[in-house]
Amino acid sequence: MGERKDLLSADNLVVRFRQAQGFRRAVIYPVNQVSLTIARNEVLGIVGESGSGKTTLGRALAGMVPIAQGSLWLKGRNVTELNRKRLREYWAEVQMIFQDVYNSLNPVYTVEQQLLFPIQHHALPNVEPDQELERLLHLTGLTPAAAVRTRLPHELSGGQRQRVAIVRALASGPELLVADEPVSMLDVSLGADILQLLLDLRAEFGLSIVYITHDLPSAVYLCDRILVMYGGRIVESVSADNLVKHSQHPYTQRLLAAARFEGPEESSARSSDSVTSSVLLESHRGCPYAERCPIVSEICTQTRPELVQINSDHTVACHAVSTSLEERNG
Amino acid sequence: MSDDTAILTVDHATVVYGSEAGLAQAVNDVSLAVAPGHILGVVGESGCGKSTLAQAIMRLLSPNAALVEGRIAVRGRDMYRMSENELRMFRWKHVSMVFQSALVTLNPVIPVGKQFQEIFQIHEPTMSQVQVRKRIEELLSLVRIHPQNLSNYAHELSGGMRQRIAIAMAIALDPVLVVMDEPTTALDAVVQREILDEIRRIQEIKRFAVVFISHDLRLVSYISTEIAVMYAGKIVEVGSAHHFMAAAHHHPYTQGLLDSVPKLSGEGFTIRAIPGSPPDLVHPVRGCAFHPRCSAAYDACLAASPILRSVGSSKFACFDIERRENEKAHG
Ligand SMILES: Nc1ncnc2c1ncn2[C@@H]1O[C@H](COP(=O)(O)OP(=O)(O)OP(=O)(O)O)[C@@H](O)[C@H]1O
Ligand SMILES: Nc1ncnc2c1ncn2[C@@H]1O[C@H](COP(=O)(O)OP(=O)(O)OP(=O)(O)O)[C@@H](O)[C@H]1O
Ligand SMILES: [Mg+2]
Ligand SMILES: [Mg+2]
Numbered sequence: 001m002g003e004r005k006d007l008l009s010a011d012n013l014v015v016r017f018r019q020a021q022g023f024r025r026a027v028i029y030p031v032n033q034v035s036l037t038i039a040r041n042e043v044l045g046i047v048g049e050s051g052s053g054k055t056t057l058g059r060a061l062a063g064m065v066p067i068a069q070g071s072l073w074l075k076g077r078n079v080t081e082l083n084r085k086r087l088r089e090y091w092a093e094v095q096m097i098f099q100d101v102y103n104s105l106n107p108v109y110t111v112e113q114q115l116l117f118p119i120q121h122h123a124l125p126n127v128e129p130d131q132e133l134e135r136l137l138h139l140t141g142l143t144p145a146a147a148v149r150t151r152l153p154h155e156l157s158g159g160q161r162q163r164v165a166i167v168r169a170l171a172s173g174p175e176l177l178v179a180d181e182p183v184s185m186l187d188v189s190l191g192a193d194i195l196q197l198l199l200d201l202r203a204e205f206g207l208s209i210v211y212i213t214h215d216l217p218s219a220v221y222l223c224d225r226i227l228v229m230y231g232g233r234i235v236e237s238v239s240a241d242n243l244v245k246h247s248q249h250p251y252t253q254r255l256l257a258a259a260r261f262e263g264p265e266e267s268s269a270r271s272s273d274s275v276t277s278s279v280l281l282e283s284h285r286g287c288p289y290a291e292r293c294p295i296v297s298e299i300c301t302q303t304r305p306e307l308v309q310i311n312s313d314h315t316v317a318c319h320a321v322s323t324s325l326e327e328r329n330g
Numbered sequence: 331m332s333d334d335t336a337i338l339t340v341d342h343a344t345v346v347y348g349s350e351a352g353l354a355q356a357v358n359d360v361s362l363a364v365a366p367g368h369i370l371g372v373v374g375e376s377g378c379g380k381s382t383l384a385q386a387i388m389r390l391l392s393p394n395a396a397l398v399e400g401r402i403a404v405r406g407r408d409m410y411r412m413s414e415n416e417l418r419m420f421r422w423k424h425v426s427m428v429f430q431s432a433l434v435t436l437n438p439v440i441p442v443g444k445q446f447q448e449i450f451q452i453h454e455p456t457m458s459q460v461q462v463r464k465r466i467e468e469l470l471s472l473v474r475i476h477p478q479n480l481s482n483y484a485h486e487l488s489g490g491m492r493q494r495i496a497i498a499m500a501i502a503l504d505p506v507l508v509v510m511d512e513p514t515t516a517l518d519a520v521v522q523r524e525i526l527d528e529i530r531r532i533q534e535i536k537r538f539a540v541v542f543i544s545h546d547l548r549l550v551s552y553i554s555t556e557i558a559v560m561y562a563g564k565i566v567e568v569g570s571a572h573h574f575m576a577a578a579h580h581h582p583y584t585q586g587l588l589d590s591v592p593k594l595s596g597e598g599f600t601i602r603a604i605p606g607s608p609p610d611l612v613h614p615v616r617g618c619a620f621h622p623r624c625s626a627a628y629d630a631c632l633a634a635s636p637i638l639r640s641v642g643s644s645k646f647a648c649f650d651i652e653r654r655e656n657e658k659a660h661g
Contacts, residue, residue, distance in 0.1 A: 020441075020481040050490025050521050099489045099516065102431035141376075143607045147351040154392070155349060158430040158512065159376025159545070181489070184515045185430070187375045187545035189590040189603040196603075214490070214518030258519035278476075 007075060007208050008061065008094075008176055009037040014069035015053075015060050028280040030056040032232040033070070038176065041202055043209040045219035045240065047255065048229030053280075054212045055099055057229070058178045061210060062096040063087055074176075095174035099181045099212075101161040105153040111142075111164055112149040118171040136167045139197055141190055159185040166194060170201065180212040195222045216259040220244060225313070228252045231279035231288025239313045248316045251289050287319065295320050336363035337506050337539040338387065343400035345379075345386050345563075354611040356382040356395070358563035361638075364507070364556075366537040369530070371554030371571065373547050373587065377608055379563040380543045381430055384511045387541065388427050389417060404507055423453045426500040428513040432492035435499065436484040442495050443480025446502070453503055469498040472528050474521065489516035497525065501532070509541045514549070526553045547587050551575055559584045562609040562619035569644025579641060581648050582624045618649065626650040 015031035030053035038044050046054050059065045061072065063079055072079040074090065082090060098104040105114060112133070119129045119136075137145040140163040153161055162185050169177060179198070183191035195218060201207045213219050219226055220240050228236040228249060236249040247253060279288040287293070290300040297319065305317045310325065345357035356379040364370045372380055385391045387402055389409045402409045404425050412420060421427075429435055437445055443466070450462045457465070467477050473494035484492055493516050500508050514522045530553065533540060544550050550557055551574050558568040559581060567581040580588065586604035606623030609615070618636055621627040630649040638645045641655050 017486070019486055021478040026478075048518070050494070050517050051488045055488060100431055100433055102433050138607075141608055144610050144613075147349075147610070147612055150350050155347070155394075157377045157381060163376075181516060185376065185512060185545065187373075187547075187587065187590070189586065190376055192590065192603045214516065216519065254520055255518065258523055 005039050006037045006073075007040045007042075009035075009073045010061065010070065011035050011073075012070035013057075013060060013067060013072060015056050015065055016068040017056075027282055028232075029282060030232045030280055031060055032280075034232075034234055035070075036227060036234070036237075038208050038210065040208055041206050042225065043198075043202065043211055043223045045223035045226035046210065046212045046229060047214065047216055047219050047226060049251075050214065052229045053232040054214075054229055055180055058096065058180050058210060058212045061176075062094050062178045063090050064096065092172060093174055094176045094178065095169040095172060097165050097169045097177070097179040097182045099184075101158065101165050101185070104165055105161060105168075107153055109152070110149065111151050111153075111156075114153075114164065115168055115171055118168060122171065122173040132171075136171065140167055140194060142167070159187075159190070162186065163194070173205070174207070176208045176210065178210045178212070181214070182211075183218065184213070184215070191218065192221075198222065216243075216255055228255070231284075233288055233317070234307065235289065235317045237307070237315045242314060246314065248310065248314075248321045249289075249318050250293050250295055250320070287317075336365050337405055338362075338364040338541065339401075339403050340383075340387065341401045341403075343383075343386060343402055344398050345382050345391065345395055346398050347382075347392070347395045349394065349612075352612040355614070356563050356611060357386060359400075360560075360563075360565055361400075362558060362565065362568070364539040364541060366506075366539055367533060368555045369533070369540040369542050369553055371550030371557045372541060372543045372560060373545060373550050373557065374560030375587075375604075375608060376545065377611075378560045379611075380545075380560060381511050382563075383560070384427065384509045384541065384543055387507075387509055388421065388425060390427070419453070422449060422505070423503050424505050425507040425509070426503070426505045428493075428496050428500045428508070428510040430511040430515075432489075432496040433484065435496045436492060438484050441481050441483055442487070446480065446495075446499060449499060449502055465502070469502055470495075472501075472532070473498045473525055490518070490521065493517060494521075494525065497529075501529075501538075504536055505538060507539050507541070509543075511543045512545070513542075514544075522549070529553070548591055559587070562614065563611060564619065564647060565638060566620070566647045567644060568638065573643055577642075577644060579644070579646065579651050579654075581620075581646050582626050582650065583620050586623075618647075628653075 013031055013034045014029060017028050017030060019026055019028055034057060046057060048054055056065060060067055067080050079090060115133055116129055119132050134145050137148060142148045142160060142163055166182055183194050198209055202209065211219060211222055220243055223240045225239050226243050227234050228251065230251050236247060236252050238247055278284055286301040286303060287305050290296050293300065299319050305319045305322065307315045307317045308322050309315050340360055340362045343357055343360045344355065347354045347356055360383060362370065374380055386397055397410060436442060446466050447462060450457055470477055475491060475494055479487065493513060497513050514525060542550065542553055551571050554571040557571045557574050558565045561583045567584050590602050590604060604623060609619045615622060617632040617634060621631040636647040636649050638647045639652060641651055
């Protein structure tokens with residue numbers, strides 16, 4: 001499974017959750033038949049609407065939620081079949097930065113205590129842990145380092161906690177970093193510095209990164225390839241270079257328009273239903289985006305569109321796109 | 331700066347944190363006022379004191395922090411002269427807050443719907459079950475959450491869904507002031523726009539005042555009526571949002587923020603960072619806090635700290651802007 005150069009590959013991954021819905025219990029599929037590969041050194045972006053399954057997919061890739069169907073491979077090993085001990089090794093190779101930093105740091109350890117342990121464990125023999133800690137704190141703007149080191153998480157601002165979480169994930173020298181909204185609380189300037197730090201680490205250590213975000217501009221800036229998710233499924237996969245100019249899926253285009261702060265007043269276009277509820281249910285038929293799509297047609301509410309290859313680095317799941325493609329090809 | 335009609339007035343507020351390293355001034359002599367129907371956007375880099383200002387307004391400061399100077403009043407009532415009990419009834423009903431992390435608001439072991447009901451039970455005991463239910467559903471539709479999700483626990487919701495529920499709770503009782511601390515950081519641009527448009531729409535009807543904290547200047551200029559830029563605990567620039575993006579002058583720090591807004595073009599996005607490191611609040615530099623990172627700094631900036639002065643339609647705390655204004659005035 002997967003080519004040699006692939007670090008991680010997922011094949012028809014499905015994650016299933018049980019949720020109370022009103023008086024009944026419903027089963028939802030926040031990750032539904034997702035296939036992807038991450039090459040060594042690659043930065044893969046996952047963008048999409050709130051509740052579309054980005055975090056759940058990230059957690060699945062990091063081995064932190066049970067996989068209901070499909071398989072996940074790291075360097076040719078089937079992760080879904082790992083026992084507990086092996087899974088722990090996996091967690092060292094694949095680190096995750098969590099979306100909600102208020103939960104992810106241990107509240108009773110100082111910054112120094114959170115960070116020195118992973119640094120000592122993974123530092124190269126000629127690296128002095130203390131200096132390495134100083135260096136990482138400086139790189140992420142956590143200065144004056146001497147003062148930050150002795151702080152407890154609740155004595156830090158939101159963005160400062162986020163940066164401590166980033167340093168902690170990097171300190172253990174992972175091969176793959178799953179970063180869930182890592183700079184969402186930082187201003188662009190500082191965010192840009194941290195994204196640059198991630199790119200430097202990739203160049204230096206061959207780190208691969210899964211970058212989960214709702215922020216299209218930063219995804220285009222950081223990533224090689226971008227997956228667009230909607231309703232638990234991938235609806236478009238395209239190189240970052242081509243996303244701005246050549247994206248095809250109506251949802252991707254709506255995201256782009258919103259990122260430019262243009263397009264019609266959203267309120268006039270909104271549907272009364274919420275984004276997330278019904279499209280994640282097993283009983284859902286048709287395209288997940290049909291309900292909100294400006295170019296929806298009959299078939300979209302009946303049959304789910306498959307991902308179709310447009311060219312070597314671009315696939316789209318949209319009936320309108322497939323139809324026009326067929327017409328063009330005669 | 332006291333405005334009789336303002337809903338919120340903050341007068342020379344200074345907040346200090348005590349820690350092992352010493353005293354940190356996270357909010358430094360801040361004055362502002364927000365009138366009904368207005369949205370004050372507060373921007374500034376991570377750690378500059380935005381959340382501390384929000385917590386000071388709500389009188390929800392950490393145990394190791396104190397408002398050491400100044401006065402904060404909502405509708406003329408001094409927040410720091412209320413008894414604990416008065417304060418408890420005042421919060422939610424008259425002033426409410428959306429925290430930077432929704433997990434601060436949401437109780438992990440109670441379904442979110444039950445928490446919603448409790449807010450009404452405590453503050454609106456005369457409302458019937460049916461009325462409460464209807465009101466909650468209205469609120470959820472504003473933030474595009476399906477009523478089915480009311481039976482979920484916080485951990486069963488995505489980051490953005492939790493934030494949206496926290497926003498709905500904050501406006502549940504029609505408060506006169508809502509303080510929102512990065513309320514949409516976990517939301518994509520589409521949903522963000524929808525919610526912001528919705529907040530502005532109901533705000534025009536209900537005339538409540540909003541303090542909207544964000545690190546995203548573009549977002550703030552989209553939603554706000556006034557914008558305040560904070561650096562190292564101080565407001566360094568404040569003015570009407572209408573003129574903001576096109577204004578002739580900006581504080582050098584604001585200019586840095588504006589320059590670092592990523593531009594979307596066919597080539598993708600370019601981002602320019604502000605050089606230098608964030609200020610040390612425990613050992614502040616002499617003079618203007620921004621001078622070590624400022625390309626316009628001159629000797630005056632190293633000697634004293636500038637105070638906010640009106641130049642044109644905005645106010646700035648910057649010696650360089652003052653100097654240029656004086657030169658213009660004297661030929
Ligand atoms: N409980 C505390 N004890 C000591 N220092 C604190 C405490 N809480 C915050 N600080 C410090 O006070 C400063 C201001 O923090 P605040 O949370 O107000 O920043 P912020 O502007 O909201 O930043 P962000 O955008 O990262 O959320 C920071 O430097 C922070 O480290
Ligand atoms: N532990 C869980 N148990 C049950 N349902 C869950 C659980 N975690 C997530 N969900 C549901 O799965 C769906 C996808 O959530 P997820 O957190 O993956 O979304 P997301 O794309 O990361 O959204 P956001 O941008 O808001 O963070 C949501 O409907 C959420 O309610
Ligand atoms: Mg998420
Ligand atoms: Mg904050």
